[in-house]
Amino acid sequence: MKPIVIGNWKLNPTSLSLANTLYTDVQKGVARLRKVEVAVAPPMVFLSALAEKAKGKKTFLVAQDVFWEKLGAHTGEVSNAMLSSINVKHVIIGHSEVREQGETDDEVAKKVSATVKAGNTAIICVGEKERDDHGHYLALVEDQIRMALQGVPKTKLGNVAIAYEPIWAIGTGNTATAHDAHEMKLFIQKVLSDMFGRTALSKIRVLYGGSVNKKNAEELYTQGEVDGFLVGGASLKADNFIEVAKIVDRL
Numbered sequence: 585m586k587p588i589v590i591g592n593w594k595l596n597p598t599s600l601s602l603a604n605t606l607y608t609d610v611q612k613g614v615a616r617l618r619k620v621e622v623a624v625a626p627p628m629v630f631l632s633a634l635a636e637k638a639k640g641k642k643t644f645l646v647a648q649d650v651f652w653e654k655l656g657a658h659t660g661e662v663s664n665a666m667l668s669s670i671n672v673k674h675v676i677i678g679h680s681e682v683r684e685q686g687e688t689d690d691e692v693a694k695k696v697s698a699t700v701k702a703g704n705t706a707i708i709c710v711g712e713k714e715r716d717d718h719g720h721y722l723a724l725v726e727d728q729i730r731m732a733l734q735g736v737p738k739t740k741l742g743n744v745a746i747a748y749e750p751i752w753a754i755g756t757g758n759t760a761t762a763h764d765a766h767e768m769k770l771f772i773q774k775v776l777s778d779m780f781g782r783t784a785l786s787k788i789r790v791l792y793g794g795s796v797n798k799k800n801a802e803e804l805y806t807q808g809e810v811d812g813f814l815v816g817g818a819s820l821k822a823d824n825f826i827e828v829a830k831i832v833d834r835l
């Protein structure tokens with residue numbers, strides 16, 4: 585599995601023309617990288633225009649969310665089939681900012697199950713609000729993973745990635761230490777191997793997200809031994825994001 589670096593643009597930028605520019609700059613900057621996969625997750629409304637640009641390009645597109653039903657009376661929602669029809673095959677699910685709006689573990693599970701059934705890939709976000717001395721945060725992350733993957737058959741594990749994103753590190757400038765990230769990667773792998781057996785580990789990437797930028801990416805990647813990054817704030821500046829991708833490509 586190649587490592588992957590994904591830029592989560594969240595509610596940015598403000599116009600399609602700025603989104604086009606950011607996508608094009610990123611694409612130019614990473615076009616020659618061979619050892620890393622690169623993707624960006626723009627707001628839903630820009631996906632189909634950018635999908636035209638992304639045809640045959642290295643930088644592929646990811647949706648920031650998806651709904652579990654295929655069609656019907658669900659105002660405001662977007663389905664996996666709709667995403668696939670414009671060649672968007674990856675979806676972020678269970679981001680803490682969406683969970684914060686009321687998304688439940690059960691809804692995350694339905695979205696994940698619908699996504700892998702549709703043949704798309706679910707990038708599932710998990711992570712604790714805060715750390716405690718008793719290891720409760722580990723139990724919370726384990727529960728999130730077990731709930732999210734409850735409807736995923738073993739044959740579909742290749743359509744899953746886990747992004748460990750401690751909420752206290754998102755958008756705060758406080759990244760987890762490389763040691764924290766490494767400990768979490770091993771813990772997540774243990775949960776996956778308890779659930780599905782050791783073969784799961786060669787199929788499921790474990791990413792880190794939370795204030796990743798060009799300054800901390802090298803240490804997090806080499807010492808954290810994660811399989812890539814989900815980058816928020818730093819993905820809005822093409823040069824910063826490209827640098828993160830280059831670091832991962834080089835290492």
Ligand code: PGA
Pocket residue numbers: 592749753754755756757793794795796814815816817818
């Ligand atoms: P951040 O966001 O890099 O701005 O902390 C990461 C994320 O929320 O995916």
